[in-house]
Amino acid sequence: MSKTIIISNRLPVQLQIENGSITATPSVGGLATGMKSVHSGGDSLWIGWSGLTDEDIPDGLSPEIDKALAKHGSSKVSLTSEEVDGFYYGFSNRTIWPLYHYFLEYAEFDLDSWNIYKAVNQKFADAILEKADDDDIIWVHDYQLMLVPQMVRKERPNVSIGFFLHIPFPSYEIFRTLPWRMEVLQGLLGADLIGFHTYDYERHFLSSVRRLLRLEVSFNDVHLDDRVIKVDSFPMGIDYKKFSDAAKKHHENKEEDKSELQKRLDMHKKNQPNAKFLLSIDRLDYSKGIAKRLKAFEYFLNENPQYKEKVRLIILAVPSRSNVPQYQLLKKEIDELVGRINGEFSTVSWTPIWYFYRSMPFENLIDLYTSCDIAWLTPIRDGMNLVAKEYIATRTDKTGVLILSEMAGSANEMNESLLINPNNFEEISAALLQAINMPKEEQQARNAILQKRLERYNVEKWANDFMTSLLEQKQNEKQHKSHKLSATRAKIVVDEFKAAKKRLLFIDYDGTLAGFHKDPQKASPDEELYTLLDKLAALENTDLYLISGRDKETFTKWFLPKKYNMIVEHGVWISQNGEDFRMLENVKKDWMEKILPVLESFVDRTPGSFIEEKNYSIAWHYRNTDPDFGLKRATELNTVLTSLIANDEVSVLNGNKVIEVKSSNVNKGRAAMRVYSEEDYDFVFAIGDDWTDEFMFEELPNSAHTVKVGRQKTQAKYYVNSISNVRQLLNKFTDKE
Numbered sequence: 001m002s003k004t005i006i007i008s009n010r011l012p013v014q015l016q017i018e019n020g021s022i023t024a025t026p027s028v029g030g031l032a033t034g035m036k037s038v039h040s041g042g043d044s045l046w047i048g049w050s051g052l053t054d055e056d057i058p059d060g061l062s063p064e065i066d067k068a069l070a071k072h073g074s075s076k077v078s079l080t081s082e083e084v085d086g087f088y089y090g091f092s093n094r095t096i097w098p099l100y101h102y103f104l105e106y107a108e109f110d111l112d113s114w115n116i117y118k119a120v121n122q123k124f125a126d127a128i129l130e131k132a133d134d135d136d137i138i139w140v141h142d143y144q145l146m147l148v149p150q151m152v153r154k155e156r157p158n159v160s161i162g163f164f165l166h167i168p169f170p171s172y173e174i175f176r177t178l179p180w181r182m183e184v185l186q187g188l189l190g191a192d193l194i195g196f197h198t199y200d201y202e203r204h205f206l207s208s209v210r211r212l213l214r215l216e217v218s219f220n221d222v223h224l225d226d227r228v229i230k231v232d233s234f235p236m237g238i239d240y241k242k243f244s245d246a247a248k249k250h251h252e253n254k255e256e257d258k259s260e261l262q263k264r265l266d267m268h269k270k271n272q273p274n275a276k277f278l279l280s281i282d283r284l285d286y287s288k289g290i291a292k293r294l295k296a297f298e299y300f301l302n303e304n305p306q307y308k309e310k311v312r313l314i315i316l317a318v319p320s321r322s323n324v325p326q327y328q329l330l331k332k333e334i335d336e337l338v339g340r341i342n343g344e345f346s347t348v349s350w351t352p353i354w355y356f357y358r359s360m361p362f363e364n365l366i367d368l369y370t371s372c373d374i375a376w377l378t379p380i381r382d383g384m385n386l387v388a389k390e391y392i393a394t395r396t397d398k399t400g401v402l403i404l405s406e407m408a409g410s411a412n413e414m415n416e417s418l419l420i421n422p423n424n425f426e427e428i429s430a431a432l433l434q435a436i437n438m439p440k441e442e443q444q445a446r447n448a449i450l451q452k453r454l455e456r457y458n459v460e461k462w463a464n465d466f467m468t469s470l471l472e473q474k475q476n477e478k479q480h481k482s483h484k485l486s487a488t489r490a491k492i493v494v495d496e497f498k499a500a501k502k503r504l505l506f507i508d509y510d511g512t513l514a515g516f517h518k519d520p521q522k523a524s525p526d527e528e529l530y531t532l533l534d535k536l537a538a539l540e541n542t543d544l545y546l547i548s549g550r551d552k553e554t555f556t557k558w559f560l561p562k563k564y565n566m567i568v569e570h571g572v573w574i575s576q577n578g579e580d581f582r583m584l585e586n587v588k589k590d591w592m593e594k595i596l597p598v599l600e601s602f603v604d605r606t607p608g609s610f611i612e613e614k615n616y617s618i619a620w621h622y623r624n625t626d627p628d629f630g631l632k633r634a635t636e637l638n639t640v641l642t643s644l645i646a647n648d649e650v651s652v653l654n655g656n657k658v659i660e661v662k663s664s665n666v667n668k669g670r671a672a673m674r675v676y677s678e679e680d681y682d683f684v685f686a687i688g689d690d691w692t693d694e695f696m697f698e699e700l701p702n703s704a705h706t707v708k709v710g711r712q713k714t715q716a717k718y719y720v721n722s723i724s725n726v727r728q729l730l731n732k733f734t735d736k737e
Contacts (some may be wrong), residue, residue, distance in 0.1 A: 086116030125151035150190030279372035500683030508688030571671030617662035669695030
């Protein structure tokens with residue numbers, strides 16, 4: 001029976017060593033809560049670091065730790081303090097965290113940290129491989145483990161792997177500054193499904209894949225070798241019921257059951273019934289914008305002096321990575337800002353900012369959520385921000401106002417909140433004014449919509465949606481493999497070939513027999529290919545045709561001395577048995593002088609593109625352009641050409657990074673059928689990689705063996721993955737048994 005293996009940097013279990021014994025208690029974090037539905041029963045295992053370094057564990061106690069973790073369905077990865085420093089505090093939090101949050105000035109590119117990161121990722125991968133079977137489902141979490149999917153895929157090519165990134169993925173311009181950008185992308189692409197919180201992060205990732213790895217991306221699918229990787233967005237929710245129920249219970253508390261914090265909050269509310277409490281809860285991190293929020297609050301008080309003594313900002317800053325220099329400097333800055341603002345504005349009965357630098361128990365969080373009139377969250381960059389969702393979930397009477405940075409991932413789902421740019425103090429000040437004076441009816445109308453949405457798309461649904469999508473991807477792969485020219489099917493085709501009396505082969509060139517090149521003239525045949533084609537051409541009762549969109553001059557130079565049969569320019573010209581090319585179709589070319597200036601204008605405006613003029617067609621190549629820009633220009637050119645050729649017998653072919661304009665009355669399908677009708681063939685084979693080859697697949701009889709190179713949608717019966725697969729198959733035709 002298959003099992004689910006979850007992998008994260010930290011296990012969802014807290015370990016404590018006291019008097020030589022181990023105590024293990026479950027964590028209550030967002031990820032641990034969200035994965036409850038996935039990590040349940042005996043069919044799930046969670047792999048991660050226990051939080052204790054090898055140096056922290058007394059001799060002989062490691063087996064006891066393993067037993068304690070096993071009771072919670074967990075298994076540990078052992079790390080030394082040096083590994084934790086280099087992998088977690090080093091590369092993960094001094095390189096990836098600042099870079100992915102757009103704080104490029106804080107990003108450190110240290111080779112030693114990168115090497116430790118790689119080594120630790122391999123440790124995690126090895127731990128998975130030790131426990132995983134081929135039919136298991138593996139779900140890898142977050143930026144600390146971005147190399148793990150490919151490391152596992154290398155050893156277990158058939159296993160199903162998902163990866164979810166819990167922080168933003170940066171734009172291409174930011175990501176490209178990372179020295180090890182290729183390795184990170186390749187590591188992530190080991191997964192079958194890659195998940196992000198928002199479509200923006202998904203879009204940034206796909207852009208980097210296209211522009212750095214030059215891989216084909218169609219919609220949200222990445223085509224890599226023999227696999228298709230799905231990339232999608234899954235906005236993470238919260239345990240809505242937990243927060244909503246806690247808030248309801250909180251309101252039912254009798255006076256004697258209330259916490260000290262709640263009693264103090266109640267006292268201040270009673271003394272100043274019209275005053276508004278503003279709440280900010282964050283980890284102490286430069287990405288959260290706490291310092292800017294304090295300055296914006298100072299700006300608001302200066303611009304709106306009438307609200308002095310009528311608003312109070314409660315800031316809870318949870319300590320984080322206190323041994324990283326930037327965090328130490330940030331704490332100092334915030335301490336000084338709070339002190340200065342309180343010193344400037346405080347009165348005998350009013351302190352504008354209450355500042356807590358500590359974590360608080362869950363009950364106190366509920367005290368703050370339910371007591372504060374406004375939640376004010378202004379991260380400069382944030383993957384999601386679940387505090388915003390938690391605040392709304394606790395507002396049982398639907399009052400309260402959420403002011404949220406549009407730079408937070410949750411802003412995409414929470415349009416009913418007051419969305420602000422965290423860098424715009426004027427906009428923030430206006431939002432504070434609006435929040436303070438918002439009528440109760442408007443608050444309830446906004447929050448009713450938010451609560452309904454958050455309750456429906458909670459953290460459990462997030463986890464289940466991801467798993468469902470991963471299982472569907474696995475199923476799609478199985479269905480796709482049903483059309484693959486497997487070894488068994490290939491043997492049947494080869495056997496039929498050898499048993500046939502008269503055989504006909506149509507073989508495309510670019511992308512089928514040879515790879516693409518930035519300069520098409522340099523994609524010339526190698527010696528291995530000449531040898532293969534010589535063998536095929538020499539076979540008795542076999543007619544081999546190279547069928548291509550190439551110009552006849554190039555094929556004359558490459559192949560005419562070999563006396564191969566050739567059809568070029570999509571069916572305009574034919575050469576048989578080494579004779580000069582003759583026209584297969586009568587083709588007009590008067591339209592070319594109208595189209596050429598259009599293509600030239602696109603070359604001028606698209607750096608890296610160029611025109612290839614053939615006898616009866618013109619091609620605009622954009623393989624050397626920026627992928628996104630080239631695709632944009634190609635779409636634009638398609639629109640222009642379609643309107644231009646409406647009244648001419650001309651068609652536009654969209655090939656692999658090329659747009660070709662040619663006469664409509666010629667194509668590979670017509671040419672192939674002309675040849676097929678001349679003899680009585682009992683075996684027909686056609687193979688190609690391009691959209692132009694679809695005419696051939698469609699026109700040839702149903703008995704023909706048609707093969708597509710690549711996994712795109714096709715009329716062909718089968719597909720193979722690569723040029724090397726094509727050559728392997730054709731070599732089997734020539735094998736003598």
